[in-house]
Amino acid sequence: MAPRFPALTSEQKKELSEIAQRIVTNGKGILAADESVGTMGNRLQRIKVENTEENRRQFREILFTVDNSINQSIGGVILFHETLYQKDGQGKLFRNILKEKGIVVGIKLDKGSAPLAGTNKETTIQGLDGLSERCAQYKKDGADFGKWRAVLRIDNQCPSNLAIQENANTLARYASICQQNGLVPIVEPEVLPDGDHDLEHCQYVTEKVLAAVYKALNDHHVYLEGTLLKPNMVTAGHACTKKYTPEQVAMATVTALHRTVPAAVPGICFLSGGMSEEDATLNLNAINLCPLPKPWKLSFSYGRALQASALAAWGGKAANKKATQEAFMKRALANCQAAKGQYVHTGSSGAASTQSLFTACYTY
Amino acid sequence: MPHSYPALSAEQKKELSDIALRIVAPGKGILAADESVGSMAKRLSQIGVENTEENRRLYRQVLFSADDRIKKCIGGVIFFHETLYQKDDNGVPFVRTIQDKGIVVGIKVDKGVVPLAGTDGETTTQGLDGLSERCAQYKKDGANFAKWRCVLKISERTPSALAILENANVLARYASICQQNGIVPIVEPEILPDGDHDLKRCQYVTEKVLAAVYKALSDHHVYLEGTLLKPNMVTPGHACPIKYSPEEIAMATVTALRRTVPPAVPGVTFLSGGQSEEEASLNLNAINRCPLPRPWALTFSYGRALQASALNAWRGQQDNAGAATEEFIKRAEVNGLAAQGKYEGSGEDGGAAAQSLYIANHAY
Numbered sequence: 051m052a053p054r055f056p057a058l059t060s061e062q063k064k065e066l067s068e069i070a071q072r073i074v075t076n077g078k079g080i081l082a083a084d085e086s087v088g089t090m091g092n093r094l095q096r097i098k099v100e101n102t103e104e105n106r107r108q109f110r111e112i113l114f115t116v117d118n119s120i121n122q123s124i125g126g127v128i129l130f131h132e133t134l135y136q137k138d139g140q141g142k143l144f145r146n147i148l149k150e151k152g153i154v155v156g157i158k159l160d161k162g163s164a165p166l167a168g169t170n171k172e173t174t175i176q177g178l179d180g181l182s183e184r185c186a187q188y189k190k191d192g193a194d195f196g197k198w199r200a201v202l203r204i205d206n207q208c209p210s211n212l213a214i215q216e217n218a219n220t221l222a223r224y225a226s227i228c229q230q231n232g233l234v235p236i237v238e239p240e241v242l243p244d245g246d247h248d249l250e251h252c253q254y255v256t257e258k259v260l261a262a263v264y265k266a267l268n269d270h271h272v273y274l275e276g277t278l279l280k281p282n283m284v285t286a287g288h289a290c291t292k293k294y295t296p297e298q299v300a301m302a303t304v305t306a307l308h309r310t311v312p313a314a315v316p317g318i319c320f321l322s323g324g325m326s327e328e329d330a331t332l333n334l335n336a337i338n339l340c341p342l343p344k345p346w347k348l349s350f351s352y353g354r355a356l357q358a359s360a361l362a363a364w365g366g367k368a369a370n371k372k373a374t375q376e377a378f379m380k381r382a383l384a385n386c387q388a389a390k391g392q393y394v395h396t397g398s399s400g401a402a403s404t405q406s407l408f409t410a411c412y413t414y
Numbered sequence: 415m416p417h418s419y420p421a422l423s424a425e426q427k428k429e430l431s432d433i434a435l436r437i438v439a440p441g442k443g444i445l446a447a448d449e450s451v452g453s454m455a456k457r458l459s460q461i462g463v464e465n466t467e468e469n470r471r472l473y474r475q476v477l478f479s480a481d482d483r484i485k486k487c488i489g490g491v492i493f494f495h496e497t498l499y500q501k502d503d504n505g506v507p508f509v510r511t512i513q514d515k516g517i518v519v520g521i522k523v524d525k526g527v528v529p530l531a532g533t534d535g536e537t538t539t540q541g542l543d544g545l546s547e548r549c550a551q552y553k554k555d556g557a558n559f560a561k562w563r564c565v566l567k568i569s570e571r572t573p574s575a576l577a578i579l580e581n582a583n584v585l586a587r588y589a590s591i592c593q594q595n596g597i598v599p600i601v602e603p604e605i606l607p608d609g610d611h612d613l614k615r616c617q618y619v620t621e622k623v624l625a626a627v628y629k630a631l632s633d634h635h636v637y638l639e640g641t642l643l644k645p646n647m648v649t650p651g652h653a654c655p656i657k658y659s660p661e662e663i664a665m666a667t668v669t670a671l672r673r674t675v676p677p678a679v680p681g682v683t684f685l686s687g688g689q690s691e692e693e694a695s696l697n698l699n700a701i702n703r704c705p706l707p708r709p710w711a712l713t714f715s716y717g718r719a720l721q722a723s724a725l726n727a728w729r730g731q732q733d734n735a736g737a738a739t740e741e742f743i744k745r746a747e748v749n750g751l752a753a754q755g756k757y758e759g760s761g762e763d764g765g766a767a768a769q770s771l772y773i774a775n776h777a778y
Contacts (some may be wrong), residue, residue: 054618254418261632268625274673305678309638313709314672345677345709 057271058229066276067316069194069234073154073278074317077389078125079350080236081382082321083110083357084158084197086130093357099366107136109364113357114138114147116375123386126154128197128236128351134188145192156195156236157188159224163201172213175200175220178227185231195234197280198224203242204255204287214262222266229273236319236351238280239263243323245287249294253284253302260310274314280351281307283320283333296329296336303333304340304348313345320348322355327381328395330355331388338391349389356381421635422593430640431680433558433598437518437642438681441750442489443714444600446685447477447721448522448561450494457721463730471500476728476738477721478502478511483743487750490518492561492600492715498552509556520559520600521552523588527565536577539564542587549595559598561644561715562588567606568619568651578626586630593640600683600715602644603627607687609651613658617648617666624674638678644715645671647684647697660693660700667697668704668712681711686719691745692760694719695752702755713753720745 058066073080085093091101099105110133127148134157137143145155161177175198185196200217202209217239225235239259241252260281267274284302286294294302307318320337322330330352337348350356359377364370387393422430437444449457454473455465463469474497491512498521501507509519525541539562549560564581566573581603589599603623605616624645631638648666650658671682684701686694694716701712714720723745728738751757 265629309676309678312673313677343677343709345707
């Protein structure tokens with residue numbers, strides 16, 4: 051082995067690790083508001099709102115101008131490229147509004163999936179070209195963390211070794227490049243819930259995938275203390291006939307993480323993957339109450355599971371701003387409590403909050 | 415990915431995990447008394463004693479006749495094959511004496527190092543042939559854990575990728591076979607302290623080696639909760655001119671482990687690798703006082719660092735047996751405290767305790 055060539059200076063490491071900790075401190079989690087134009091299209095169509103840049107701007111404005119106390123439950127917001135440069139009605143940049151609330155701004159960096167030839171419809175993720183320059187620019191423009199979503203699925207012969215290795219490798223390259231530019235990489239190896247497999251099979255696959263991810267991160271000299279993980283919870287496939295409790299989901303999830311995620315990783319922020327708002331909160335709560343040792347923060351990075359009620363309340367009408375903000379604030383607080391294992395299920399959930407947000411074979 | 419084929423049943427997993435937890439219960443560590451015939455030759459020649467089977471038996475008797483005081487600080491003893499079938503002067507098998515003290519019996523199962531052609535003097539470890547049958551027999555004969563030592567060294571071009579990969583793989587095969595036979599594998603990837611490299615270099619290499627080890631264990635479907643790790647502490651090379659404090663060693667060691675060893679591993683039992691008895695205790699103590707979160711037990715699996723004073727006191731004379739046993743008990747109790755971060759230091763250095771036990775390029 052040749053003598054090592056340090057990838058980062060101590061100052062760079064300190065900066066990265068401080069950013070990561072700020073995002074997940076004290077039960078805080080992440081609002082994933084980085085839906086691409088196409089994905090926002092799906093969301094807006096559901097509430098019969100036209101998918102224009104202005105409508106997208108308006109909805110994000112309502113979320114971001116919520117009361118400052120949101121910073122007790124939200125430590126970071128992931129933005130899509132367009133949104134990073136949008137402003138509120140008074141001409142103030144969204145990213146500055148968020149920063150003034152003490153919330154860390156993040157940016158989605160991947161450029162979507164590309165097929166892996168010779169596999170059963172598996173994919174890898176593109177976006178590495180010119181990534182360093184893009185990261186440097188985003189850092190100047192106020193971002194302090196990045197996010198990149200790799201997708202694996204459970205099916206006949208899936209995930210294949212190639213899909214696992216290839217996605218782990220691209221995640222590690224992305225993470226390495228982020229860190230070189232002062233951005234904390236959120237590493238997201240999502241194992242989709244599509245399928246009829248049971249809880250045990252999802253756990254097995256998740257363990258294999260995460261082991262490959264952390265080996266790749268190590269091979270690429272990524273500084274783990276300056277990263278966050280955004281995995282799926284371990285759940286049964288959506289078409290599985292057997293039902294599991296939040297406690298079973300929690301035990302399977304924490305066991306898988308326990309066997310693969312080094313303690314140096316400061317935080318694990320689960321994706322909601324189509325779970326209803328309430329299920330996403332209940333599961334996160336159960337995870338934080340799981341009796342196994344949990345050396346990382348266990349929090350949330352939710353898109354749909356933080357915004358469904360808010361979207362429904364908004365309906366595209368400015369007059370509904372207050373109701374929209376209340377709906378969003380309520381989910382944020384609930385998930386913050388869940389991230390501390392303190393969530394008490396009230397029993398009264400709006401229709402939107404229990405409605406399953408599952409969309410088959412979800413792509414952003 | 416095909417469906418998982420579970421390697422172990424739930425009962426097998428429970429048995430393995432219970433054994434591992436018993437060995438590293440709070441305040442307890444391991445006595446490595448598994449020196450091969452060749453290694454014992456070196457130890458005995460240092461005190462002017464002939465290397466006969468009877469002398470080896472008499473010496474182990476000195477250690478194993480320790481009274482109940484060792485029950486609270488020794489969780490396991492590693493035996494060499496010969497010793498597993500030896501008895502004390504009253505005809506009581508050593509295995510039974512140890513078991514009666516509530517201490518778990520372990521067995522060294524590797525068959526020593528062999529060269530890796532095309533490398534700069536690097537090795538792998540042999541012993542896989544017929545290992546399953548041997549493990550089954552050892553289990554019947556009272557062993558509940560095993561140990562296998564791989565060796566890597568740091569130099570300009572080592573450890574090479576091949577050495578890391580090959581040793582990680584062979585450790586994973588050994589671990590898998592052990593677990594099939596109800597035996598907890600202690601996984602020992604020792605990076606020798608030979609050389610003039612600094613602390614940082616050792617930390618870097620240790621992280622690379624351990625990442626490879628845990629990837630291999632995952633690939634081989636090894637149940638981590640039913641294993642223990644026996645690594646080197648992270649230290650400078652023995653010929654390094656820079657001196658480091660126990661706190662620096664502790665910080666480098668715990669950092670390396672936090673980045674590579676999943677929390678599911680119940681315990682890390684350090685080798686002493688030629689440190690003096692007192693150094694080994696002070697370093698272990700500092701490790702247990704390190705301010706970083708540590709999700710595994712951090713304790714000892716010491717050979718020389720538990721036995722040096724005892725050997726010296728014994729010098730082959732039966733009259734000295736009692737005094738020699740006392741020396742061993744003393745070191746065991748000190749290390750039991752160090753494993754809890756409660757050791758206050760000796761203040762006075764015994765002659766043998768401070769003497770460096772370094773032997774160049776140590777092979778058992």
